[in-house]
Amino acid sequence: MRKTSIVFWLSIGAFIIICSPYFVRSILWFLSGSSVGFLILGRWDLALFYMGVFSVFSLFLISNPLKGLEWKNSANMYVAFFIALFAEMFGFPLTVYLLSLVIQNSSANYRPDVAFTFFFLGSRFDLIVPSLIAGIVSIVALIMVALSWRDIYHTGGGLVTNGLYGFVRHPQYLGILSIITIWLFAWPTLPTFVMWPFLVNKYYRLAKHEEEELVEKYGEKYLEYSNNVPMLIPL
Numbered sequence: 001m002r003k004t005s006i007v008f009w010l011s012i013g014a015f016i017i018i019c020s021p022y023f024v025r026s027i028l029w030f031l032s033g034s035s036v037g038f039l040i041l042g043r044w045d046l047a048l049f050y051m052g053v054f055s056v057f058s059l060f061l062i063s064n065p066l067k068g069l070e071w072k073n074s075a076n077m078y079v080a081f082f083i084a085l086f087a088e089m090f091g092f093p094l095t096v097y098l099l100s101l102v103i104q105n106s107s108a109n110y111r112p113d114v115a116f117t118f119f120f121l122g123s124r125f126d127l128i129v130p131s132l133i134a135g136i137v138s139i140v141a142l143i144m145v146a147l148s149w150r151d152i153y154h155t156g157g158g159l160v161t162n163g164l165y166g167f168v169r170h171p172q173y174l175g176i177l178s179i180i181t182i183w184l185f186a187w188p189t190l191p192t193f194v195m196w197p198f199l200v201n202k203y204y205r206l207a208k209h210e211e212e213e214l215v216e217k218y219g220e221k222y223l224e225y226s227n228n229v230p231m232l233i234p235l
Contacts, residue, residue, distance in 0.1 A: 008234040022129040023185050026112040030188060031099050039093045043123065047090035054086070055079045074202050081180055081199060084191035095189040134186035141175035148172040159218050161225050167234055169211070169225070173203045174232050207231065 029035050088094055112128040119125070144164060148171045151160045164171035177200060184196050211231075214222045 005234045019130075019133055022113050022133070026128055026130045027185070027188055029112050030096065035093075035096060039096065042092070043090045046120075046123065047086045050086045050090065051083050054082050074199075074206055077195070077199055077202060078176060078180070081192055081195050082183075084195065085183060085187060085189060088189045088191070089187055095191075098190065130186040134182045137182045138179045141178040144175040144178075145172045148175070159214065159222065159225075161229070166229065169229050169231050170207045173207050177203060177232070204232075 088096075112130065114126045115129045115132040117124065117126050148164050151163050151165065152158075168174055180192075180196060180199055184192055211222075211226065
């Protein structure tokens with residue numbers, strides 16, 4: 001586990017060092033208001049398309065039939081986060097307009113780095129590097145969530161301590177929180193900024209509640225497992 005922690009934090013450090021300049025330039029450009037003329041406005045067809053695809057795909061992977069209303073409420077909050085994100089990304093960039101009223105365009109010289117350009121549904125898109133990075137992280141995280149649920153299903157909902165569960169006790173929640181966090185920085189908006197801490201708190205509380213149930217069910221076996229494997233982050 002010690003080696004895993006070292007590798008994990010070295011990877012996180014390298015990721016931050018390499019990616020930070022792209023995110024900083026993008027955020028400064030986005031929040032300065034100078035990006036208003038470059039953002040797609042009023043394409044609610046695209047907004048609804050991505051909302052639908054992402055919501056269905058996300059719920060398909062993260063829905064847990066073994067849990068009840070509490071888990072479904074958390075999943076609904078997760079989907080609401082991305083509805084708010086895509087509404088501003090393709091519909092009406094409310095955050096940019098509001099901040100442009102109070103923030104001077106001192107960062108107008110900053111421009112986001114474009115990864116590549118493509119055409120979709122009759123529109124031209126410049127995919128910026130932070131969005132590309134966020135997309136890659138999202139795919140990896142969703143695979144992590146899917147593999148986690150697969151291990152649970154194979155045991156019929158029993159205690160799993162191998163695979164990804166050998167590194168953290170809640171790899172599915174780590175994947176979910178990774179997705180919302182990377183998109184918070186890739187495309188910062190006021191609604192998602194407000195929703196982020198509530199989502200983090202919700203999934204943390206859900207994880208703690210599940211652990212209380214597991215302690216009642218498995219007793220010392222789960223306590224020994226929890227003493228050897230970190231909750232969400234390899235430490």
